Amino acid sequence: MSDPIGQIHEHDNQAWFHPWEYLPDVGHNQRSIIQRAEGIHVFDEHGQRLIDGPGGMWCMQIGYGRKEMAEAIAEQALRMPYMNPFSLTSEAPTRLAAKLAELAPGDLKRVFLTTGGSTAVDTALRFVHFYNNLKGRPGKKHIISREHAYHGSTYLGATVTGKDRDRNWFDINTGLSHFLPSVNPAGRPAGMSLQAFCDARVADLENKILELGADKVGAFIAEPIQASGGVIVPPEGYLKRCWEICRRHDVLFIADEVVTGFGRLGHWFASEAVFGIQPDLITCAKGLTSGYLPLGAMLLSERLFQEVSGSNANGASFGHGFTYSGHPVCCAAALKSIEIIEREQLLQHVRALSPHFLERLHALREIPLVFDTRGMGLVGCVECRVRPLVESGMDGSELYAFETELGMRIDRHCHELGLMVRPLTNLCVFSPPLVIQRDEVDQMLDILHEAILRTQ
Numbered sequence: 280m281s282d283p284i285g286q287i288h289e290h291d292n293q294a295w296f297h298p299w300e301y302l303p304d305v306g307h308n309q310r311s312i313i314q315r316a317e318g319i320h321v322f323d324e325h326g327q328r329l330i331d332g333p334g335g336m337w338c339m340q341i342g343y344g345r346k347e348m349a350e351a352i353a354e355q356a357l358r359m360p361y362m363n364p365f366s367l368t369s370e371a372p373t374r375l376a377a378k379l380a381e382l383a384p385g386d387l388k389r390v391f392l393t394t395g396g397s398t399a400v401d402t403a404l405r406f407v408h409f410y411n412n413l414k415g416r417p418g419k420k421h422i423i424s425r426e427h428a429y430h431g432s433t434y435l436g437a438t439v440t441g442k443d444r445d446r447n448w449f450d451i452n453t454g455l456s457h458f459l460p461s462v463n464p465a466g467r468p469a470g471m472s473l474q475a476f477c478d479a480r481v482a483d484l485e486n487k488i489l490e491l492g493a494d495k496v497g498a499f500i501a502e503p504i505q506a507s508g509g510v511i512v513p514p515e516g517y518l519k520r521c522w523e524i525c526r527r528h529d530v531l532f533i534a535d536e537v538v539t540g541f542g543r544l545g546h547w548f549a550s551e552a553v554f555g556i557q558p559d560l561i562t563c564a565k566g567l568t569s570g571y572l573p574l575g576a577m578l579l580s581e582r583l584f585q586e587v588s589g590s591n592a593n594g595a596s597f598g599h600g601f602t603y604s605g606h607p608v609c610c611a612a613a614l615k616s617i618e619i620i621e622r623e624q625l626l627q628h629v630r631a632l633s634p635h636f637l638e639r640l641h642a643l644r645e646i647p648l649v650f651d652t653r654g655m656g657l658v659g660c661v662e663c664r665v666r667p668l669v670e671s672g673m674d675g676s677e678l679y680a681f682e683t684e685l686g687m688r689i690d691r692h693c694h695e696l697g698l699m700v701r702p703l704t705n706l707c708v709f710s711p712p713l714v715i716q717r718d719e720v721d722q723m724l725d726i727l728h729e730a731i732l733r734t735q
């Protein structure tokens with residue numbers, strides 16, 4: 280494929296309706312065109328090499344251009360590109376399900392394969408409803424989520440997404456959803472200790488369950504680290520205490536590990552290894568195939584599965600699934616990506632590299648424009664101060680507004696210097712390919728440092 284640059288822009292503006300399309304810009308968008316990618320780098324239409332700071336969209340674990348991935352995909356596509364997952368079975372999805380059950384914490388031994396993260400979350404939420412109906416508790420359907428949460432773009436996923444910006448304009452019915460206040464320690468009131476903040480946020484969950492009645496609450500859903508909400512790392516002990524509360528009140532705990540799974544925090548899954556919890560359900564996607572092909576999964580506790588199957592099934596089938604559940608080619612890609620992560624010991628690599636990445640990231644706090652830096656494993660974020668802008672009104676009076684797109688300005692400078700970041704209003708987020716090396720981390724953070732200075 281070699282369309283001229285102008286043609287790509289023309290097709291982009293006239294035909295492709297992008298996710299999160301900012302509609303006022305349609306017709307005159309000049310998005311960077313990415314022509315190819317290799318290792319941790321992507322190459323734009325001018326041939327410029329950029330470090331892929333966001334790792335695609337938090338998904339590029341093993342790096343671009345892996346020949347053995349292409350071969351595994353091609354081999355499966357030639358042998359059998361598709362199989363009806365409702366009534367048949369085959370090697371790639373069964374092998375993947377068994378592998379995920381082996382890697383998952385605790386008794387999460389049942390694997391429902393989906394097409395991505397949103398459909399994994401959708402599956403988990405539908406399972407919670409199904410489970411409680413089957414158990415004769417049809418009222419137990421309220422879901423507790425949190426501000427800044429992102430759980431996907433299916434309708435159900437959106438009902439538990441705690442970012443107004445993502446729900447605006449859609450009239451999403453959040454009648455069964457409840458959003459607890461932000462767990463971002465940087466936003467706590469001045470003078471409040473971290474411990475007091477943690478206590479308060481944990482109490483929010485228990486209070487909400489008591490207010491609604493435990494017999495009405497089906498599940499609590501939480502990303503171990505809120506990713507697109509701004510890389511929000513909860514205070515230490517928060518998740519474990521929330522998990523204990525859920526157990527006490529018979530509320531299912533859904534850990535949305537779409538971002539934190541597959542090595543991002545140095546482990547296959549962060550729930551148990553990093554946070555000491557054994558969720559009832561885990562949702563995952565992205566790094567599952569290292570972004571080479573779309574795939575997601577819901578991992579389910581064997582205990583729950585037994586409660587709804589066999590002689591407990593009461594004649595029910597789980598009437599949910601997708602044409603592409605367990606797509607053999609996507610499963611072959613996942614198996615190969617997992618094999619590469621194991622063979623190259625990328626989990627250990629992330630654990631060894633993370634302290635240096637975080638030290639360099641936190642050093643950016645000395646720049647006056649930087650309000651906060653946050654991170655864990657190989658995911659991080661820089662938050663800029665929100666600066667007031669003073670403009671003159673028509674009548675000469677002063678109008679106050681706030682600068683809200685500093686991330687975009689930093690991104691532009693980064694691009695000139697050879698780094699791609701993911702700007703989110705005043706934030707720049709990072710989740711580089713896990714194969715990134717120490718000198719490349721330095722390069723990435725040197726560029727970011729310079730770009731922020733140029734933005735001041």
Ligand code: PLP
Nearest residue numbers: 395396397429430431535537564
């Ligand atoms: N859950 C979390 C935590 C995510 O970050 C995302 C995507 O960013 C999703 C769910 C949705 O995943 P997908 O975009 O693959 O549908």
